Amino acid sequence: MIGYILRRLVSVAVTFIIVSLIIFFMMHAIPGGPFDANDMPVSQAVRDKMMANLGLDQPLWVQYTRYMWGVLHFDFGVPYQSPGETVTQLLSRAWVPSLVLGGLGVLIGAPLGILLGMAAALNRNTWIDYLASTVATLGLTIPVFVTSMLLILVFAVWLNWLPASGWGKPERWILPITAYALIPLATYARYTRSAMLDTLNKQFVTVLRAKGLSERRIVFQHVLRNSAIPLVTVFLPMFIGTATGSIFVEAMFRVPGLGAYFVSSIEGRDYPLEMALMLMITFMYCIAYLLSDIVYALINPRIRVGGEP
Amino acid sequence: MPLVEIEDLRVSFSQYGGQIDAVRGISFSVNEGESLGIVGESGSGKSVSCSALLRLLPATATVSAKSIKLDGIDVMRAGKEDLARLRGRSAAMIFQDPMTAFDPVFSIGHQIAETIMSHRKVGKREALAEAEQLLLRVEIKNARDILQYYPHQLSGGMLQRAMIAMALSCRPKVLIADEPTTALDVTIQAQILQLIKKVQAEFGMALIMITHDLGVIAETVDRVLVMYGGEVMEEGPVQQIFDAPQHAYTKALLASLNASFEPSRGDDSATAPALELRGLAKAYRIKRRKGIFNSYSDFHAVRPVDIVLPRNRIVGLVGESGSGKTTTGMMAMRLTDPTAGQILVDGTDISRLGPDALKSFRRRMQIVFQDSYSALDPMMTLTQIIAEPLHIHGVGTAREQTENALAWLERVGLPRSFGNRYAHELSGGQRQRVAIARALILGPTVLVADEPTSALDVTVKAQIIGLLKELQAEMGLSILFISHDLSTVKSLTDSVVVMHRGRVVEEAATARIFSDPQHPYTRALLDAIPATNPRDKRERTFLAAEQLEAATPRYTVIQTGLAPNATPRLITIAPGHRVEAIVTT
Numbered sequence: 001m002i003g004y005i006l007r008r009l010v011s012v013a014v015t016f017i018i019v020s021l022i023i024f025f026m027m028h029a030i031p032g033g034p035f036d037a038n039d040m041p042v043s044q045a046v047r048d049k050m051m052a053n054l055g056l057d058q059p060l061w062v063q064y065t066r067y068m069w070g071v072l073h074f075d076f077g078v079p080y081q082s083p084g085e086t087v088t089q090l091l092s093r094a095w096v097p098s099l100v101l102g103g104l105g106v107l108i109g110a111p112l113g114i115l116l117g118m119a120a121a122l123n124r125n126t127w128i129d130y131l132a133s134t135v136a137t138l139g140l141t142i143p144v145f146v147t148s149m150l151l152i153l154v155f156a157v158w159l160n161w162l163p164a165s166g167w168g169k170p171e172r173w174i175l176p177i178t179a180y181a182l183i184p185l186a187t188y189a190r191y192t193r194s195a196m197l198d199t200l201n202k203q204f205v206t207v208l209r210a211k212g213l214s215e216r217r218i219v220f221q222h223v224l225r226n227s228a229i230p231l232v233t234v235f236l237p238m239f240i241g242t243a244t245g246s247i248f249v250e251a252m253f254r255v256p257g258l259g260a261y262f263v264s265s266i267e268g269r270d271y272p273l274e275m276a277l278m279l280m281i282t283f284m285y286c287i288a289y290l291l292s293d294i295v296y297a298l299i300n301p302r303i304r305v306g307g308e309p
Numbered sequence: 310m311p312l313v314e315i316e317d318l319r320v321s322f323s324q325y326g327g328q329i330d331a332v333r334g335i336s337f338s339v340n341e342g343e344s345l346g347i348v349g350e351s352g353s354g355k356s357v358s359c360s361a362l363l364r365l366l367p368a369t370a371t372v373s374a375k376s377i378k379l380d381g382i383d384v385m386r387a388g389k390e391d392l393a394r395l396r397g398r399s400a401a402m403i404f405q406d407p408m409t410a411f412d413p414v415f416s417i418g419h420q421i422a423e424t425i426m427s428h429r430k431v432g433k434r435e436a437l438a439e440a441e442q443l444l445l446r447v448e449i450k451n452a453r454d455i456l457q458y459y460p461h462q463l464s465g466g467m468l469q470r471a472m473i474a475m476a477l478s479c480r481p482k483v484l485i486a487d488e489p490t491t492a493l494d495v496t497i498q499a500q501i502l503q504l505i506k507k508v509q510a511e512f513g514m515a516l517i518m519i520t521h522d523l524g525v526i527a528e529t530v531d532r533v534l535v536m537y538g539g540e541v542m543e544e545g546p547v548q549q550i551f552d553a554p555q556h557a558y559t560k561a562l563l564a565s566l567n568a569s570f571e572p573s574r575g576d577d578s579a580t581a582p583a584l585e586l587r588g589l590a591k592a593y594r595i596k597r598r599k600g601i602f603n604s605y606s607d608f609h610a611v612r613p614v615d616i617v618l619p620r621n622r623i624v625g626l627v628g629e630s631g632s633g634k635t636t637t638g639m640m641a642m643r644l645t646d647p648t649a650g651q652i653l654v655d656g657t658d659i660s661r662l663g664p665d666a667l668k669s670f671r672r673r674m675q676i677v678f679q680d681s682y683s684a685l686d687p688m689m690t691l692t693q694i695i696a697e698p699l700h701i702h703g704v705g706t707a708r709e710q711t712e713n714a715l716a717w718l719e720r721v722g723l724p725r726s727f728g729n730r731y732a733h734e735l736s737g738g739q740r741q742r743v744a745i746a747r748a749l750i751l752g753p754t755v756l757v758a759d760e761p762t763s764a765l766d767v768t769v770k771a772q773i774i775g776l777l778k779e780l781q782a783e784m785g786l787s788i789l790f791i792s793h794d795l796s797t798v799k800s801l802t803d804s805v806v807v808m809h810r811g812r813v814v815e816e817a818a819t820a821r822i823f824s825d826p827q828h829p830y831t832r833a834l835l836d837a838i839p840a841t842n843p844r845d846k847r848e849r850t851f852l853a854a855e856q857l858e859a860a861t862p863r864y865t866v867i868q869t870g871l872a873p874n875a876t877p878r879l880i881t882i883a884p885g886h887r888v889e890a891i892v893t894t
Contacts, residue, residue: 207411
C-alpha cells in the first residue's frame with residue numbers, strides 16, 4: 001500500500017509539471033501582452049522598462065523556470081492588475097467566499113443527492129423514483145445561470161424573502177448556495193441510484209435474503225458498501241473540484257469570489273495570477289484523484305488484499 | 310404432515326409486452342429427510358417454484374397458490390418474523406454460481422457469522438468459532454484461515470463448500486440446491502454432490518435438488534419431478550423415472566442423455582493431417598508489485614503441446630477450466646498469438662504469417678464459440694451475419710451472398726424466413742445453429758468448436774451435436790472439439806486429447822481412453838462423470854493434486870524401448886496412445 005501511494009505521488013508530481021508547462025506556454029501563446037498600447041498609453045521606452053522589471057523580456061523558458069522556482073517557495077508573484085498585494089494575498093482574500101459557496105453547496109447537495117438516489121433505487125418505479133429522476137434530470141440539464149435567475153425571480157422579486165445578490169450577511173448566502181447545491185445534488189442522485197440498482201440486482205443480494213437477513217441490514221450494510229466502491233471514484237474528485245466555487249453562480253449573485261479573476265486574469269494577460277489559479281486547480285484535482293484511488297483501494301478487498309493468498 | 314407442501318402454484322412475470330406464465334399450477338410435497346429432484350430445462354419454472362417457497366421472487370412476479378406451506382407456516386401470509394424464520398432456519402438455499410453468491414467486500418467468516426447472529430442471540434466471537442466448525446464439516450482443511458479470506462481469493466469449488474457451510478449454519482430442515490454444480494468442473498461437481506449427500510445424512514435434512522442434469526438427479530435423489538413449460542410432466546421414484554418413463558418429454562430427456570453417434574470415417578495417414586500443432590505454447594507475463602518496482606514472472610497457460618487433427622476426423626480436447634484447452638484452440642486459429650511453436654495447416658506453418666498472408670488460411674479454418682449470444686452481432690440480421698464471411702473474402706455478388714446465406718439457414722435447420730431476424734429473437738440452440746452456418750459457409754476444412762453445447766439444454770444439445778456430426782460427414786470436416794463434458798466427447802469424437810495444467814497428459818482413440826485410461830488425471834476425470842442411471846451411483850474417492858502428481862504412471866525401458874527419464878513426459882505406449890509418464894530402468 002505504501003509503495004502504491006509513493007508511486008502515485010511520483011505520478012502526481014509528473015502530471016503537475018506537464019500541466020504547468022502546457023498552461024504556461026498556452027497562456028503566452030495568446031497574442032498581446034499585459035501593457036498593450038490601447039490599455040496603457042505610455043511611450044515605448046516606459047513599456048520596455050516595465051516589461052524588463054517584470055522579467056517579461058526574457059526567453060519563455062527562463063520565465064517559466066523563474067516562476068516555478070518561486071512556486072516551490074510558495075511565491076506566486078504579484079498580480080499585474082492589483083500590484084499592491086501578492087497573488088497569495090489576493091487568493092486568500094477572494095477564495096473565502098468561493099470556498100464557502102462551493103463547500104457548503106457540496107456539503108448540502110451531496111448528502112441530499114445520495115439520500116435521494118437511495119430512495120429512488122429502493123422504491124424503483126414508484127412515484128418516489130420518478131420524482132427523484134425528474135429532479136436529477138432537471139438539475140443536470142438546466143444551466144446553473146437559469147436556475148439562479150429563477151431563484152432570484154421567485155424568492156427575491158416575487159416573494160421578497162431574500163436579498164437578490166451580494167455577500168457578507170448569512171441571508172445573502174442562501175440563494176447562491178441553493179443554486180450551487182443543485183448541481184452536486186442532481187449528479188450524486190443519478191449516480192447513487194444507478195449504482196444501488198446495480199448492486200440490488202446482484203445474485204448475492206438474493207442469497208442474503210435467502211439467509212434470512214433483515215432488509216435493513218441488507219441495504220445498509222451490504223448494498224451500501226458495495227455501491228460505494230464505484231461511487232468513490234466519481235464523488236471525491238467532484239467534491240474537491242467544487243472548492244473553487246462556480247464562476248456562473250458568483251457572477252449571477254455578485255459574490256466577490258475567485259470566479260471573476262479567472263476571466264479578468266486571462267483578458268488582462270495577468271500571467272502570475274492566471275498561472276496561480278490554474279496551478280491551484282490542477283493541484284487540487286491531482287490530490288482529489290490520488291485520494292479517491294487510495295480510498296477505492298481501501299474499501300475494495302479485491303485490490304486491498306490482492307488475488308491468490 | 311409434509312415439510313414442504315405446494316398446491317396449485319402459479320407464477321407469472323409482467324414484462325414489456327405482457328404477462329409470461331412461468332409456473333402454471335404445480336403441486337408437490339417433500340417429507341422430512343426426503344430428497345426430491347426437480348429436473349427441467351431453462352425456463353421450465355423449476356427455480357421459480359423454489360424461490361416462491363421462500364418469497365424470493367422479484368416484485369414483477371405475481372404469485373398465487375391454493376397453499377404454500379413450509380415447516381407448518383403459510384408462506385403467502387408470513388409476516389416479517391415468520392419470514393426470517395423460514396429463510397435460513399426452515400429452509401436454506403445454495404445457488405448455481407458460488408462466485409457471485411457471496412458479497413465480495415466481506416470475508417467468508419463474516420458472512421457465515423452474520424447468518425448465525427441474525428437467527429440466534431450469540432456474540433461475534435462464538436459465531437466465528439461456529440463458522441470454523443461448519444467449514445470443517447464441509448471438509449475445508451484450513452478452516453481458520455479461510456474465515457479471513459475474501460470470496461475472490463477462493464476457487465469455485467471452495468466457495469461452494471463455504472456456501473454449503475453457510476446454509477447449514479442454522480440447521481435448516483430442508484436444503485434447496487439450485488443447480489449447485491452447473492458452474493463447476495466435472496471433478497469438483499462429483500465432490501460437491503457427494504458432500505451434499507453427506508451433510509444431508511449428517512444433519513437429517515430434506516433436500517430439493519434443482520437441476521437440468523439427469524446425471525446429478527441419478528446421483529443424489531429418491532424422487533423426481535420432471536418439469537416442462539411451467540408444468541409437472543411426470544413424478545415418481547428416481548429408479549422408475551429412469552427405467553420406465555411415462556411421459557414423452559421424459560423419454561426425450563433420457564434419450565439425449567444416452568445419445569451416441571457413428572464414429573467418423575477418416576482417410577488414414579495417407580494424406581497430411583488437416584491441422585498439426587507442434588510444440589505450441591503460450592506464456593503470459595505476470596506483473597508483481599514490490600514496493601515501487603515491478604517484477605515479472607511467466608505464467609505458462611499452455612506448455613509446449615503437440616496435437617494432430619487428421620483429415621475428416623473429430624478430435625476431442627478435454628480438461629477442466631484453466632487446463633489451457635481454450636487457449637490451445639484460440640492459438641490454433643491464430644486468434645491468440647503463441648509464444649512458441651508451429652501451426653501447420655495442410656503442411657504450411659501459419660504461426661508467423663502476417664495478416665495478409667493469413668487471410669487465405671482463415672477461409673480454411675473457422676471457429677464456433679460457447680456463448681452464441683455474444684458471438685453474434687446484435688445489430689445485424691441473421692442473413693448479414695451468415696453472409697459476412699463471404700463479403701470479407703469477396704465471394705460472389707451481393708445477391709449470391711444473400712442467397713447462399715439463406716440456403717445455409719435452411720441447411721442448419723432454420724426456416725428462410727428467419728433471415729431478417731436478429732440474434733436476440735432466437736433461442737440459444739437456434740443462435741448456435743446460426744453460428745455454425747457462419748463458420749461453415751466458406752467451406753472450411755478445419756473447425757474449432759469451443760464448448761459449443763455447454764450453455765445449452767440437454768435436448769437442444771443433442772440436436773446441435775447431431776447437426777455438427779451430420780455436417781462433418783457431408784463436408785469432410787476435421788473438427789477440434791473442445792469440451793469439459795466427457796459424455797458428449799465419448800459419443801462424438803474419434804480420439805481424445807486430455808489436458809491438465811497446460812500440458813497434454815494423455816491421448817488415445819476415444820474407445821481406448823474410456824476403457825483403458827492410464828494417467829491418474831484421466832481416470833479422475835472419467836470417474837467423476839455422473840451416473841446415467843441411479844443404479845450405477847457410487848461412493849468416490851478423490852485424489853488431491855499432490856496425489857495425482859505422485860501417481861504419475863511408470864514404465865520400464867524394456868516395456869517401452871525408450872531411454873529412461875525421471876521427469877514425466879509424453880511417451881507412446883501403444884499405437885496412437887500417448888501418456889505422460891516416467892520411464893525407469
